Amino acid sequence: MKSFFILISLTTSLAAIIHKRAERPHVQNANHIFNAIHSSMRQWGSSLNHNGMSVFLATVPQDVELYHGTDSETRINGTEWLAFEPEHAMIFARGRHGPPPDRDGERYPPGSHPQSHDSHGGPQSDHEHEDRYPPPPSPPPGPPDQSEGQRFQHPPPPPHHFGHEEDERRNEWEPEHLGDALAEQRPIFQSRAEGEEPHGYLHTYRTKHPLRLLYVDGQSAAKSEKGTLDVQDMVLLHQNPPEEAVFVAKYGMIDRHEDADRHSPPSGPQPNHDKEKYSRGQGRPHFPPRSEKRLGPPHGGPLGEGQRAERLCQLAQTEYEDRIDGILRMEGGFEIILCDMAKHLDVISIARTKPDAGGPGPGRDDGDMLAYYRAVAARYDGIGAGRVTLDYENFVSLFAIDNAVFFDESRRPRVRNETKIVAPVKEAIKAMALKDASGDVGKNWQAITDMVVARYADPIAYLASGELNQLHDFKAEADHAMRPFIDYGDRNTAREIERCSIQHLPSTAPSNANQGKPAYDSIHAVTSVLCRTLSAVGEIDTLAHGVSMLRGLKSWLGWTTWKRCRGCAEHEVCFLPIWPAGSAEDFEHPQCRSHVSGGPGTYWGGFGKPPRSHDRP
Numbered sequence: 001m002k003s004f005f006i007l008i009s010l011t012t013s014l015a016a017i018i019h020k021r022a023e024r025p026h027v028q029n030a031n032h033i034f035n036a037i038h039s040s041m042r043q044w045g046s047s048l049n050h051n052g053m054s055v056f057l058a059t060v061p062q063d064v065e066l067y068h069g070t071d072s073e074t075r076i077n078g079t080e081w082l083a084f085e086p087e088h089a090m091i092f093a094r095g096r097h098g099p100p101p102d103r104d105g106e107r108y109p110p111g112s113h114p115q116s117h118d119s120h121g122g123p124q125s126d127h128e129h130e131d132r133y134p135p136p137p138s139p140p141p142g143p144p145d146q147s148e149g150q151r152f153q154h155p156p157p158p159p160h161h162f163g164h165e166e167d168e169r170r171n172e173w174e175p176e177h178l179g180d181a182l183a184e185q186r187p188i189f190q191s192r193a194e195g196e197e198p199h200g201y202l203h204t205y206r207t208k209h210p211l212r213l214l215y216v217d218g219q220s221a222a223k224s225e226k227g228t229l230d231v232q233d234m235v236l237l238h239q240n241p242p243e244e245a246v247f248v249a250k251y252g253m254i255d256r257h258e259d260a261d262r263h264s265p266p267s268g269p270q271p272n273h274d275k276e277k278y279s280r281g282q283g284r285p286h287f288p289p290r291s292e293k294r295l296g297p298p299h300g301g302p303l304g305e306g307q308r309a310e311r312l313c314q315l316a317q318t319e320y321e322d323r324i325d326g327i328l329r330m331e332g333g334f335e336i337i338l339c340d341m342a343k344h345l346d347v348i349s350i351a352r353t354k355p356d357a358g359g360p361g362p363g364r365d366d367g368d369m370l371a372y373y374r375a376v377a378a379r380y381d382g383i384g385a386g387r388v389t390l391d392y393e394n395f396v397s398l399f400a401i402d403n404a405v406f407f408d409e410s411r412r413p414r415v416r417n418e419t420k421i422v423a424p425v426k427e428a429i430k431a432m433a434l435k436d437a438s439g440d441v442g443k444n445w446q447a448i449t450d451m452v453v454a455r456y457a458d459p460i461a462y463l464a465s466g467e468l469n470q471l472h473d474f475k476a477e478a479d480h481a482m483r484p485f486i487d488y489g490d491r492n493t494a495r496e497i498e499r500c501s502i503q504h505l506p507s508t509a510p511s512n513a514n515q516g517k518p519a520y521d522s523i524h525a526v527t528s529v530l531c532r533t534l535s536a537v538g539e540i541d542t543l544a545h546g547v548s549m550l551r552g553l554k555s556w557l558g559w560t561t562w563k564r565c566r567g568c569a570e571h572e573v574c575f576l577p578i579w580p581a582g583s584a585e586d587f588e589h590p591q592c593r594s595h596v597s598g599g600p601g602t603y604w605g606g607f608g609k610p611p612r613s614h615d616r617p
């Protein structure tokens, strides 16, 4: 009975904390805002919380090296994608004209291997390479991980480096396309001299001066339908999202096959068409043929990626009055859509890459994929060396705005695309973009979330694990965390909880200028709930009650730290889904792996098809 009462009172007080300031949604969604701060500019947390939902002002200092992979040796002057890691850029440093596709399954780039697509109309499955070419046979017998590496030996060129001439293949790394397949079909790609080895270039640039960027958090460069593009397409580009993205949101993934059929006579083998696949394409708008020459970036690329970049830069020039130099995003690595490369960058070097190599799987060696993932994993805890600073005092989180976010069936946040909700968010982002640079970056609230997570992640996980089987031990564990905040000569629960919850926060005086800011309020709300729960453990009568309380707390907090592998070996990475790779199982239980695949995993594509056995860890 007593425990029941405590459960009620805990729940009510928890609700009260949240309800008391319910008029401020950033307290209601405090856990999500706390996690956005904690995961910002970190590959790990941002990969898990892949839909982001927050926009920050970011600064890249002068003299930071940035990379671009391409098939051209001319420095780039316009709008382009830039990577923070050379390994990321090198995926795109590919020769323009590769040899014709093999039929042995070796031509598939990371992110396009049809075998892991659902071949019956799963969301990412209906792509032309599947229809036009026989699917590659099953991987050869032998250790599966080895064949995994071999399969990605010839990634076609860049998914997203655009901005010069009519390079139609610039976005074809993604699942929709097989660039080399197109190369074989379309004469436009046949200008390479006979016998010339295809090669690409790694461009190395340095920032001439600090860059002022908008950082869209989560896996905002993941061209997926899972919500990774919501903030860009529904908020920033609310009035003019890429047409392709709107179409996909309405009808599902576009079947490019139709386009291809309409605009270029098929010359490749024509396997049977599955007519059912086209049913979703009925009434689709007309997209111009991909081979059409156009000024500026093409609409093309997965989910309108070229158009998205172009429109984001238009936004920067018009609405943000040229005060924003580009957009900072993340996929397998952080990247910048830089609107004017000539203005902001000096060329350091333009080097020819290893022929027909340069990315995952290039050197005919399955270590390349792992090398790329290691470069990605090296940034799990941050981009490092102060290469990016965020303004945590003035960011815009949709979690802090009434009704701006809903949670979909997989419990991921999505943007509610209604003009009356989105308009004020857009205004807030604009105000942030136009804000005078004070030179003062303000408080590093992320460091405060780190203090909280570092102190409590293990005790909470241990208490919630059920491994403690004596009530006494359970209470002692919670007590250890609370003890520093208790005056044993003068017990006062409310005071103890307050002491605990403000431990890492700056002044909480009523005049505290920090109050009312999303960062302060959300961190305080989270530590209040956390400290209240730990304090309540002292009063419980049954172990079961304690465990269930702590499980509730753990699930509410949702710290991404809890999914980290513990102690991978030197030749392993802690593998989790980063678009386009990974499975649902990888998302739930990331594990140390020494062989990783860049191929599209079940997580991002169809859940309809069971993963191949070696997709599992």
Ligand SMILES: *[C@@H]1O[C@H](CO)[C@@H](O)[C@H](O)[C@H]1NC(C)=O
Pocket: 074, 075, 076, 077, 164, 342
């Ligand atoms: C960029 O500008 C430089 C110098 O003006 C020029 O040499 C180069 O060809 C330009 N690059 C492209 C891709 O047009």
Ligand SMILES: *[C@@H]1O[C@H](CO)[C@@H](O)[C@H](O)[C@H]1NC(C)=O
Pocket: 233, 234, 238, 239, 240, 241, 245, 246, 249, 417, 418, 419
């Ligand atoms: C979001 O809503 C706006 C306004 O109704 C609409 O124009 C736009 O196409 C929508 N965006 C998407 C991605 O559906």
